[in-house]
Amino acid sequence: MTRLFPLRVWTAILAITAVLVVVIPVLHLAVPETSPFHVSSFWITLLGKFMCYAVVALAMDLIWGYTGILSLGQGLFFALGGYAFGMYLMRQIGRDGVYQSDLPDFMVFLDWKELPWYWALSDSFAWTLLLVVAAPGLIAFVFGFFAFRSRIKGVYFSIITQALTYAAMLAFFRNDMGFGGNNGFTDFKRILGFPITAPETRTALYVLSGLVLLGSLLLARWIVASKFGRVLTAIRDQESRLMFLGYRTLYFKLFIWTVAAVMSGVAGALYVPQVGIINPSEMSPANSIEIAIWAAVGGRGTLFGPILGAFAVNGAKTWFTVAYPELWLYFLGLLFVLVTLLLPRGLMGLAGSLRLRRRPAAGAPPGAEALEART
């Protein structure tokens, strides 16, 4: 435990976690609505959503910030996890749908008589949990194996992943896929038998998201602090040299790529019951690129940066789309331009260089120094 973080950082992590997963839920459930300390369900949903985003940003950081592989298809794995869990939620609706059929409403609408084979086990929660991990993981593994074996890297890889998520989006838009076409899944009623709109259920999902975020952070830290993590950083900085030294970089890349996909999938599975909808637009290339900017804003090659970035960018998005909807795209566009031009190490890098100015002895965050030298 102590090897992962210094004691000071541990204290900070646990304090923030305590506020997020203990204090805020208590303020939501136990404090009456009239009290100024009450946290409304709006905030629970919003923060729950942000924490799911933060997990994806962490995954993005593992493959991009540490390994140097920019994935423009991370949204695909997020959505796949979401769809896998959405199938279970659709089955939980039971006969409470509009058509009062055992089939999900959209299938009745398409005049299907029975569930397609890949829906067969979707009423089992255990199977769904397996699917949430397996669907994104398997697709990432197969795609990654072929892509990395062919030594597709850099921008080529980014463009190909973008094409992958684009193709998947087009496929999921089709009604024949059996995933609800462009409406996707929505109108969920229950999860494990509990009503999905009840404050207790929502709070439980929220707390779970917080714990998953904490777990992801620890896992990511464990990976990057290990010897394995040093190899990843080496792949980012000088892959050819590493190969000449005898490392099979394929398996290192494939492992971290699959781990990142699974993390995104789990985040998607937590995201869907909280926002109550999943549709193919989650797979649009624009969404996936936005994930990259979360990591970039916070600071690539640091672990707290992406989490910070996911909260900051999405917080700004929430505020802008309500207050100045027409300015949001300007802001996002400028963020892309300015962060890459002026803040290559993101907010964490900014904080680090400010600290550096005050205390010249302190070093930059681990892994960040090499980013500058990279071509």
Add this chain to the structure above:
Amino acid sequence: MLLHFLRALACVLALIAAPAWAALDPSLVAQLGAEDSDARVEAIRKLVATEDPRVVEILKALDGDALALIDSGKRAVVVADGKLSDAATGQPAGAAPANLETIVINNRIRGEVGAALAALRLGSSDRAERLAAAKELQGSDNEDALPILERAMAKEADPEIKSILALASASLALKSSEPELRARAARALAASNDPQVRQLLATMLTKQKDGSYNEPDETVRAAAQASLAEINARLRTTEIGLALFSGISLGSILLLAALGLAITYGLMGIINMAHGEFLMIGAYATYVVQGLFRTHFPGAFDWYVVAALPVAFAVTAAVGMALERGVLRWLYGRPLETLLTTWGVSLLLIQASRMIFGAQNVEVENPGWLSGGFVLGGGYVLPFNRIVIVLFALAVLAAVWLVINRTRMGLFVRGVTQNRAMASCTGVPTNRVDMLTFGLGSGVAGLGGVALSQIGNVGPDLGQSYIVDSFMVVVLGGVGQLAGTVIAAFGLGSIAKFLEPWSGAVLAKIMVLVFIILFIQKRPQGLFALKGRSAEA
């Protein structure tokens, strides 16, 4: 004397023969004023079937609110200029009483009268009137008009009218309650090349929701099936040719979208995610030029597209050069960062165009010489704008090739691409070359935008729909190769269009994307790879 006698004889004969066709049943004519709409429709259909020349006048009177009933509803009269005449015979019937009320008809009856009059107008000697009448009859379901149609068809010499009549009578016969009549009609339709006929036949063969066929009789279905197969076989050659053409057409559009990218990405290695937005700027430039021509030179409006070409090129090249100087040159050697930055630029450009031109698509009109097309058999058309765009794409390709391979500027571009340091040492102003090359690539995208404005919607999202496709073309073709880009564009276009008929457009697109992803695994450098010994790809 003899003449006199013959004249009298003719008169008598006429009187004898008259009842056979001239004397309309007065009660049938009076039925036009019946309370019940069904009875009125029946009367109209029966009157049409008599083919009495007076029927036209009666129906016109009914349509013009000039038909009335007298003698307590037993006799129909036509009212004209305050005078009455018997509807059935045409004999005068005295002055119109002041309180006479004409028959009021509703929309259903009006439609029926229109179809009936059309059926009767088929005998007209005026070609335009016959054509109009034939077209009107296509939508009618008056089964009683069938014999009239068939007689008119036999007499008709004009092929266009004849084919419309054939379609109208066959579709009427298909509604008949007798299976034999329907089967005959289905067989007769085999001679038609009309796409509507295929639609009609295909509809008969499809099942309804409850599982039964739209056409209940099996022999009729077999006849329809045979006719459909015959039509399909005859049109197959045309269709293959047409699919080839749409493949080339789509390919030329992809080429126009990707050619600029082949320069900026292929030659310079800059990933420009805002490339699609340069297409959009070109299309909006066309829209602005169109507006200027409409207000200032309406006489030369047809040529606004030509004037838009240099404008679009100049505007997008200027934006491109500003982007290169202002942003991208700080990012050389950092392709992933370039990708993100240009994505941000594309968002800025989209939002800016949304604020300037509105979020809705704007109207860009085809000039006269670009609208219309060559009409092929079977209702197929080769649109002029598609043909012109294919030629235009080839012209732009030739121009780019000339600039890269035959000009001093092109020499510099190739020099900087191959060895920047060496080019700089020999005095090539590499910074200026970078700027101009990026400007050229962006300007070519602007030209592509002019072409796209002629075939699709012009809106803020125009570029987004092309960005993935154009990157796929460049990646498949291989970096640094114009030839690869050309082959990839036309190849992808043709594959997509040949897959489309049996898989649908969306699935075809997905399959093409998957194909590219698989292909890249096999040949990571694309179709045409530059040979080299570098360990870094």
